[in-house]
Amino acid sequence: xxxxxxxxxxxxxxxxxxxxxxxxxxxxxxxxxxxxxxxxxxxxxxxxxxxxxxxxxxxxxxxxxxxxxxxxxxxxxxxxxxxxxxxxxxxxxxxxxxxxxxxxxxxxxxxxxxxxxxxxxxxxxxxxxxxxxxxxxxxxxxxxxxxxxxxxxxxxxxxxxxxxxxxxxxxxxxxxxxxxxxxxxxxxxxxxxxxxxxxxxxxxxxxxxxxxxxxxxxxxxxxxxxxxxxxxxxxxxxxxxxxxxxxxxxxxxxxxxxxxxxxxxxxxxxxxxxxxxxxxxxxxxxxxxxxxxxxxxxxxxxxxxxxxxxxxxxxxxxxxxxxxxxx
Ligand code: TYM
Numbered sequence: 001x002x003x004x005x006x007x008x009x010x011x012x013x014x015x016x017x018x019x020x021x022x023x024x025x026x027x028x029x030x031x032x033x034x035x036x037x038x039x040x041x042x043x044x045x046x047x048x049x050x051x052x053x054x055x056x057x058x059x060x061x062x063x064x065x066x067x068x069x070x071x072x073x074x075x076x077x078x079x080x081x082x083x084x085x086x087x088x089x090x091x092x093x094x095x096x097x098x099x100x101x102x103x104x105x106x107x108x109x110x111x112x113x114x115x116x117x118x119x120x121x122x123x124x125x126x127x128x129x130x131x132x133x134x135x136x137x138x139x140x141x142x143x144x145x146x147x148x149x150x151x152x153x154x155x156x157x158x159x160x161x162x163x164x165x166x167x168x169x170x171x172x173x174x175x176x177x178x179x180x181x182x183x184x185x186x187x188x189x190x191x192x193x194x195x196x197x198x199x200x201x202x203x204x205x206x207x208x209x210x211x212x213x214x215x216x217x218x219x220x221x222x223x224x225x226x227x228x229x230x231x232x233x234x235x236x237x238x239x240x241x242x243x244x245x246x247x248x249x250x251x252x253x254x255x256x257x258x259x260x261x262x263x264x265x266x267x268x269x270x271x272x273x274x275x276x277x278x279x280x281x282x283x284x285x286x287x288x289x290x291x292x293x294x295x296x297x298x299x300x301x302x303x304x305x306x307x308x309x310x311x312x313x314x315x316x317x318x319x320x321x322x323x324x325x326x327x
Pocket of ligand 1: 005006007008009010017018019020021022040043133134137138146147148149150151152155185186187188189195196197
């Protein structure tokens with residue numbers, strides 16, 4: 001059975017971008033692959049090193065959301081990155097063979113640098129090394145593939161480059177993992193039309209109740225030039241229409257055609273979308289709440305997941321140390 005690894009940062013609770021862009025794919029893939037579903041709490045430290053208490057509570061919520069969305073903790077291993085120390089050991093070893101230039105070119109690094117307004121003094125070593133830690137997360141399982149949203153594809157490229165370099169220097173140890181992207185949700189738009197992201201404050205969260213979802217969708221961007229109901233809309237650039245397509249793949253076309261012809265107003269469009277999204281999220285909300293009400297059981301899932309993960313990672317590190325003559 002091929003092995004897959006993927007992860008999410010517990011910088012907060014999950015949003016529809018995480019769910020549709022990645023998590024739904026994990027749920028689909030779990031029956032055909034040996035899956036490792038990580039909650040990357042060390043990665044969260046790159047931006048939240050001064051709010052560590054939030055990371056550990058968010059990590060438990062993310063675990064509950066993984067399971068509420070349909071991951072079966074018996075079938076796939078759900079665990080915290082910091083519970084499996086081999087991620088850190090491999091990170092250290094890979095950091096020795098990763099050229100700085102590769103890291104400085106990574107688009108997410110450049111983006112974070114600009115968005116967070118960081119200068120040379122406040123830029124941390126960990127933030128620059130983020131992709132090396134991510135490569136370690138993947139390679140420590142010798143994973144063949146990684147299901148992610150489109151924004152993570154550059155990170156996968158650098159992971160493959162690091163694997164190739166390691167194999168060239170020390171012999172064939174790592175497969176070159178490929179990205180598995182769900183094309184219909186590769187980039188889920190947020191309420192303002194940019195990529196849905198916690199840092200843009202444009203997200204709908206799995207933890208939002210029905211009223212919050214309604215308020216958020218009522219405030220979403222539509223077609224800028226559509227003022228009256230009879231003005232034609234452009235569904236391709238309207239957030240509400242895009243989300244409708246994602247959540248109503250069979251039925252969205254009629255609403256798009258009416259929008260294009262100026263036969264439907266944005267308010268109707270929004271009301272319908274609110275009902276569709278709330279109906280889709282409701283079972284997940286209920287399951288999420290149940291799981292969070294039993295923290296001991298949740299902790300048990302995480303311990304079991306870490307235990308299974310360590311079986312693979314300790315084997316990988318034995319191979320790696322041998323290949324590198326670290327006797
Ligand atoms: P993170 O925590 O930002 O996002 C988790 C997953 O959600 C996807 N995603 C989206 N997909 C579509 N549309 C969106 N608006 C959207 N927003 C987020 C992301 O692509 C991702 O799949 N670096 C990773 C975490 C990580 C990781 C790993 C991933 C660390 N180690 C190893 C895979 C394998 C990150 O920051 O994801």
